[in-house]
Amino acid sequence: MTEATTTVPTQMQSGIRVDLQLVADQIKPNSRVLDVGCGDGMLLAYLRDQKKVDGRGLELSMARVSGAVREGLAVIQGDLDSDLKHYPEGAFDYAILSQTLQSTRNPKEVLEDLLRLGTYAVVSFPNFGHWRVRLELLLRGQMPSTPTLPESWYDTENIHLCTIKDFLTLVDNMGVTIEAGFALDGHGKKVSYAATGWLANLFSEQALFVLRR
Amino acid sequence: MNDLGTSVKDPLATRLTLDGPLVLQSGISLSPVTIAYQTYGTLNADKSNTILVCHALTGDQYAAGKHPLTGKDGWWRHLIGPGNVIDTSRYFVISTNVLGGCLGSTGPKETNPETGRPYGLNFPVITIRDMVQAQARLLNQLGIDKVFCVTGGSMGALQTLEWAQRFPDRITAAVPIAGSYRHSAQNIAFDEVGRQAIMADPDWAQGNYLEEGTVPKRGLSVARMAAHITYLSEPALQRKFGRRLQDRDNLTYGFDADFQVESYLRHQGSTFVDRFDANSYLYITRAMDYFDLAEENGGKLANAFKDTPVRFCLISFSSDWLFPTTESRAIVHALNANAAKVSFVEIESDKGHDAFLLDEPEFHETLRGFLDGAARSVDLQDVTAEGAQ
Known part of the structure; x- marks a missing residue:
């Protein structure tokens, strides 16, 4: 794949990835943030330096945790499927889950946890309803492999992929309020159509939602 | 700070006697209490750059620099120094010999003022909390109110956690390395083997060996040998020694040290007795066994750190x-249950528990990054401008 994917980030002038910039834009200054699946802490460092955010991070990969701690960030090695339950209710203003929901064992429980420990949950994920995904399965009869989701079925970590529509149905069932929603292209840049409409479900490669209980 | 700076010039005898008695966790009042310590670096003008370094079971206050007894460099020589991870051109490092220790601090080998003879087994049983209270009192008398960071490995980690629990508003950061919130059954079991080895040695003389003029060398040496195995890992032992023979080509069909690993352990044991006191070993291992932060907080460890403002960095080795x-x-x-500021890294290493004493670059860089971040968060003042007074 030569095209940029969610795992091969595009950098903006400010030095932060495009998709992370949009997440950062949702966060109010001086707030308390938990970044779940925070990687090497790029977003947390940005929020600390630019918005005086009091941040914490959770990350599975020890190498990335190590990098984040060396940056002076409060990041711990852990597994979100088992570790979120340790945080107390309402401990954070925002709980961020960026491009990770689809690889959790129990996405619904994870969402519940995020909304328990944070006032807002900021969640982004790849859209499995994108036309390319649909076309791949329809025409080739094989599991879709797209620029956003390039891995083969047997080595992908994405065990719970969903379409935007699926996600909206879930949060509706959970009785969760959508504070904001953005349809995104493959680079994580905003596109013009509404995140909750059919156009987004067919044409956007990713989506970002700000949720509240 | 000239008064503290002198300790560097006189590294053999820097001790301070606490004002008044120390009331121990057991309720016993101990007096006088003297604490031996070493310092490295310079205290800055607003006295905000102190790093308290806590030693492990058989460590002492010589965390850096030459050790007066062994002639070797200090146990954290890889970490402490100008420009190093614990940068002595930036931080004021203080390391104390723990209460109950045997290198200048009040302990079983010191003279009991009531009898004029060595304490021996008349020394009261002490705890990790008692060690920390003694350190806190020492810092009070040195005029150091706020501590930038408390850190240490193994038993040093236990002291660090005790500091964080007992004095959360006095410390900015805590870095417990290769430690625990309590001694496990296995930890207690190994300690008990060591203590029994010491007490089984006739030269221990019911703890009165100093007066009897004997040294329980065999017992203390076996205690050290058994403990030393627990500090290493199976792969590390295998790599270092395998089944290689010691200075011989064939088995001797006897109980001499045929194998290199036997010879190595015997050496570890015999050099240890030259620098450590057997009764201190009993008392300090007991203090570790008694440590349980969860138990003393109603069985809930989270209660030990209620609303803690301390920034934590936990480091373990795989x-x-x-x-x-x-x-x-x-x-x-x-700590998460308190939404505390915590960093946590498990360092990949096959060197076992002892990795915290060794040159482990990933561990060192992690600690450096954490200290930098913590220093930034409190705008830690440089020594260079104000320190030269």
């Missing part, structure tokens, strides 16, 4: 089976 990563992770979970 091959450490004496204080395995699960112990550090339990502490992390307890």
